[in-house]
Amino acid sequence: RRSGVAAVTTFAAGLQQDGAAVKAALTSTWSSGQTEGQVGKLKMLKRQTFGRSSFDLLRRRVLLAV
Structure with a gap:
């Protein structure tokens, strides 16, 4: 969040906001x-x-690719 790069800051904020979902995805x-x-x-x-x-x-x- 403190990188100063707007895209990274936005990404980090999204991860923090969806913290429960991120934790579930990594531990499931x-x-x-x-x-x-x-x-x-x-x-x-x-x-x-x-x-x-x-x-x-x-x-x-x-069907042939299956």
Whole structure:
């Protein structure tokens, strides 16, 4: 908070305000990593086909990627 850099100060204030959520995220045994990975893969496939193909091709690529 005392860095003098506006972005860092704002980030630190947000962490302090959400202290309970930050602590829970760092100490919890639960993880959403697998879900986030699948969402990232889907977004990548979507970006690759954007404007070039139909929904049917995107659907086929998603099903083949699984």
